[in-house]
Amino acid sequence: MFPKVSVIVPVYNCEKFISKCIDSIIHQTYSNIEVVIVNDGSTDRSEEIVNGFKEKDARIVYYYQDNSGPSDARNHGINKSTGEYLAFIDSDDTVDRYYIELLLDKMKTSEADLVCCGYKDISEYGVLNYTDFDFENSTSLHLFIDMVCKGTGGVLWSKLYKKEIISEYNLKMDKSIFMSEDLIFVLQYALHCKSFAAIKGHLYYYNRLNQNSISSNISIDYIQNYIAVCKHLEKIYFIADMHENKTKEIITKRIQDMVINLVQLQSRNIKVIGMKNAIYNVKKILSIQYIERHMDNFSSNSILCKPYIFLMKNKFVKPSIVYGVCLNTLRELIMKLSKRRINNKT
Structure with missing residues (x-):
């Protein structure tokens, strides 16, 4: 028997990018697939391109919805899917031709409820191989959660799921969360898994050439969304019976990384927004009660991060931004020197 795998593409x-994405899916070595494409109200030629593929390949099923966001599009895809297994692929990414075959083989041989693989990170800096899962046939729920919360392990892609688990527990993407909603879904799914498996291959091709950066002017919605995600995580860790200290460590690290990234963002855009606005934005971040509650526990072994943490804990806002400007200048200089060295060699 060759079970059907539904590949959901919002x-x-x-x-x-969509042509390359679909092309990589329909040319999989494992052929018993359906490609569930949900158009979330595109205003460009996406629909025309998808319909061109659909006319040539009956495995493609296409749905259109008014713009409601990627979570709603994925939920629509889940509801319409008919396969025993589900895979999620983003429309600007591609996959190795053995992607489905190897994930499904691993799921069968290991009898796991969730199978993961590594990915190729494609950016302006080149192509790098990554994996967040340093195991093969078994690991505990707690260790899996720890891996998922590091790096990009919490994304929907690079994984194969069982439809019966999603259906039985009515798992859905949370439409009220507009960032990291995939992390919440993966962890909620993991709570119902008896076992996990991973393969070492880097079979998913993650395209970071199409990313829009966060606005230089901090959106309070973005920060509140991030905090809402952390609160969801606290609930999941409680259900998973994670030790309270471990939960605090993970949440604090996420809050710390967010705050440092946002301070760095202000420094990077200082010429655009000005020092006055940058100071206002950072003060607004540091005054949020949920962030203040975790700030005393900020810590890092990184020489570059330690000054940020010291300055933030002491509410030295302007020096933290100036420090960020210095770091960004240094990084740009190193990048220019590296490019010059590469050009001289060629």
């Missing part, structure tokens, strides 16, 4: 204004 689409929104991705005419530049």
Whole structure:
């Protein structure tokens, strides 16, 4: 028997990338698939391109919805899927031709409820191989949660799921969360898994050439969303019976990383927004009660991060931004020197 795998692809204004994405899916070595494409109200040529593929390949099923966001599009795809197994692929990414075959083989041989693989990170800096899962046939729920919360392990892609688990527990993407909603879904799914498995291959091709950066002016919605995600995580860790200290450690690290990233963002855009606005934004971040509650526990072994933590704990806002400006200048200089060295060699 060759079970069907449903590949869910949410689409929104991705005419530049969708052809390569679909092409990589329909040319999988494992052929018993359905490609569930949900167009989330695209205004470009995405629909035209998808329909061109659909005319040539009956395995493609296509749905259109008014723009409601990627979570709603994925939920729509889950509801319409008919396969025993589900895979999620973003419309600007591609996959290795053995992607489905190897994930499914691993799921069968290991009898795992969730199988993961590594990925290739494609950016302006080149192509790098990554994996967040340093095990093969078994690991505990707690260790898996720890891996998922590091790096990009909490994304939907690079994983194969069982439809019966999703259906039985009515698992859905949370539409009220607009960032890290995939992390919450993965962890909620993991709570119902008896076992996990991973393969070492880097079979998913993650395209970071199409990313829009966070606005230089901090959105309070973005910060509140991040905090809402952390509160969801606290509930999941409680259900998973994670030790309270471990939960605090993970949440504090996430809050710390967010705060440092946002301070760095202000420094990087200082010429655009000005020092006055940058100081206002950072003060606004540091005054949020949930962040203040975790700030005393900020710590890092990184020489570069330690000054940030010292300055933030003491509410030295302007010096933290100036420090960020110095770091960014140094990074740009190192990058220019590296490019010059590469050009001289060629």
